[in-house]
Structure formats: structure tokens, C-alpha cells
Amino acid sequence: DVKVTQSSRYLVKRTGEKVFLECVQDMDHENMFWYRQDPGLGLRLIYFSYDVKMKEKGDIPEGYSVSREKKERFSLILESASTNQTSMYLCASTQWAGANEQFFGPGTRLTVL
Amino acid sequence: EDKVVQSPLSLVVHEGDTVTLNCSYEVTNFRSLLWYKQEKKAPTFLFMLTSSGIEKKSGRLSSILDKKELSSILNITATQTGDSAIYLCAVDMNTGFQKLVFGTGTRLLVSP
Numbered sequence: 001d002v003k004v005t006q007s008s009r010y011l012v013k014r015t016g017e018k019v020f021l022e023c024v025q026d027m028d029h030e031n032m033f034w035y036r037q038d039p040g041l042g043l044r045l046i047y048f049s050y051d052v053k054m055k056e057k058g059d060i061p062e063g064y065s066v067s068r069e070k071k072e073r074f075s076l077i078l079e080s081a082s083t084n085q086t087s088m089y090l091c092a093s094t095q096w097a098g099a100n101e102q103f104f105g106p107g108t109r110l111t112v113l
Numbered sequence: 114e115d116k117v118v119q120s121p122l123s124l125v126v127h128e129g130d131t132v133t134l135n136c137s138y139e140v141t142n143f144r145s146l147l148w149y150k151q152e153k154k155a156p157t158f159l160f161m162l163t164s165s166g167i168e169k170k171s172g173r174l175s176s177i178l179d180k181k182e183l184s185s186i187l188n189i190t191a192t193q194t195g196d197s198a199i200y201l202c203a204v205d206m207n208t209g210f211q212k213l214v215f216g217t218g219t220r221l222l223v224s225p
Contacts, residue, residue, distance in 0.1 A: 004155070031210060042117075042217040043156075043201065050210050058212070090155070094211050101147065101158035102211065 003027070004105035006091055012111045019078040021108050023091030031094045032074035033102065034058075034066065036087040043090065049074055081112045115140040119202050119216035127224055130192050134219045136202035137184040144207035146178055146185050151199040151218070159187070159200075192223045 007022035023032065033048040035058075045058030047066040055066050063085060067075045074093075078085055088109050092102040120135045136146065145163045149156035160169045162178035162185060169176050173196075176187045189196055199220050203213040 035215075040217060043203075043213075043215040045212065048210060048212065056210065101161060102213065104149075104155035104157075106154040 004091060004093055004103050006089075006105040006108050008108050009106060010109050010111075012113065013078075013081050014113050015082060017078075017081050017112075019081050019110065019112075021076040021078075021089055021091075021110070023074045023076070023093075023105055024072055025074075025093040025103070026072065027093070027095070027103075028071065029093035029095050029103075030071075031096065032068065033092040033094075034064075034074065034076045035090045035092065036060070037090055037107070038087050046076065081110075083112050086110060086112045115204075115206065115214050117202055117204050117214050117216035119200075119219050121219060122217065123220040123222070125222045125224060126192055128192060128194060130223075131188065131190045132192060132221065134187040134189075134200050134202075134221070135184065136187070136216055137182075138202075138204045138214075139183065140204050140206060140214060142207040143180075144205040147203045147205065147213065148176055148185075148187050149201040149203065151201055152197075156201055189221075192221075194223050194225055197221060197223045 004025045034046045035043040049055045049068040065077045090107045091105040094102045117138045148159040160176045165180040173190045178185045199218040201218045202216040206212045
């Protein structure tokens with residue numbers, strides 16, 4: 001079974017802190033994605049990556065950056081966390097662009113105080 | 114602006130009822146429509162639909178796409194409490210990277 005893991009289920013940070021969210025997939029998938037999920041807004045794409053060291057902005061990239069140094073790992077970075085970045089963050093991966101589905105990790109609920 | 118709209122936003126039914134969840138979309142490019150079920154954690158894949166009028170079925174769940182109406186429905190028959198979840202609809206924008214646009218979801222609660 002494909003497994004997508006995220007480094008933390010719950011995280012509490014303070015405004016201005018630098019925050020790293022890690023995602024690892026174990027099925028050699030090409031594409032990886034970071035979403036945030038907020039009530040009433042659904043899942044919104046922050047960034048995605050289609051290869052090592054390659055990244056593309058999604059719909060809401062402001063305030064975020066990403067890193068993909070190895071194929072299996074995709075990191076989301078909040079350079080200076082703000083309260084409006086309190087959210088559920090979901091990582092996903094897919095084998096290739098025409099694949100049937102994206103496989104999701106369990107999510108990280110981030111609270112910024 | 115590309116958008117996916119789901120209705121109703123939430124729904125409460127009794128065990129054994131049949132429910133129909135709706136998804137409509139307005140996107141510049143369309144490759145496929147996907148349904149996911151989200152319980153307390155990771156969304157799990159249910160169906161991918163690419164062709165109009167062809168029903169996909171898995172147990173008590175079924176779904177169909179209407180490209181003329183730019184919509185899809187997800188049916189659940191003989192609902193059980195384990196069907197309680199958020200059901201997400203997403204459209205693949207055919208960008209070559211499987212960029213998905215999600216709806217806000219329908220929260221289904223099945224009471225015993």
C-alpha cells in the first residue's frame with residue numbers, strides 16, 4: 001500500500017517562527033502536493049513538485065516556500081508564521097500526471113499563536 | 114475563475130436512507146472528476162470519472178458524470194453510520210501535473 005506520512009499531527013507555533021512541515025512518500029511517486037484545508041474553503045493548493053528540485057506555485061503560495069531535495073520528501077516552509085496560517089495542512093502524492101488518484105497523508109493541524 | 118461547487122453543504126440522514134450528493138464545476142480545462150471520502154484524517158479515493166453517462170460503482174456507492182451539465186452526483190444507498198464523513202469533489206484541470214481544484218465538501222452525518 002502507498003503510504004504518505006507527515007512529520008506531525010499537531011503543531012503549535014508562535015507568530016514569526018519559521019515552521020517546517022515534512023512529507024514523505026514511499027512509492028517512488030513523481031508528483032507531490034501541499035494543500036491547506038479550511039472550513040468553508042475546502043482544499044486549496046499551495047505548491048506542488050513534479051520532480052526533484054522542481055516546484056510550481058499553486059493557488060495560494062504567498063507566505064510559503066517548498067523544498068524537494070529527494071524524490072520521496074517534500075517540505076513546506078512557513079518563513080515567518082502568522083495567525084492566518086493556522087490551518088490543516090495536507091500532503092499528497094501521485095505516480096504521474098495521468099494517474100487515477102492522489103494519495104494523501106494524515107494531515108498536520110498547525111496552530112499559530 | 115475555475116470553481117467546483119458542492120451541495121448540500123451538510124446533510125443528516127437516518128441509517129438505511131439513500132443520499133445523493135451533488136458536484137458542479139466551471140473550469141477552463143477538464144480531464145476528470147474525482148470523489149474522495151474524508152473521515153478524521155486523510156481523504157481516501159472513491160472514484161475517478163472521465164466519460165459522461167458511465168456509472169462507476171463500488172458496493173453501495175455509485176457516481177456518474179454529466180459533461181453537458183458540468184456536474185456529477187455521488188449516490189450512497191442503505192447508508193450506515195460508517196458513511197459519516199466529508200465527501201470531497203475535485204476536478205483535474207488537465208495541466209499535465211494533475212492539478213486538482215476542490216469543492217468545499219459535503220458533510221454527511223448518518224444517525225443510527
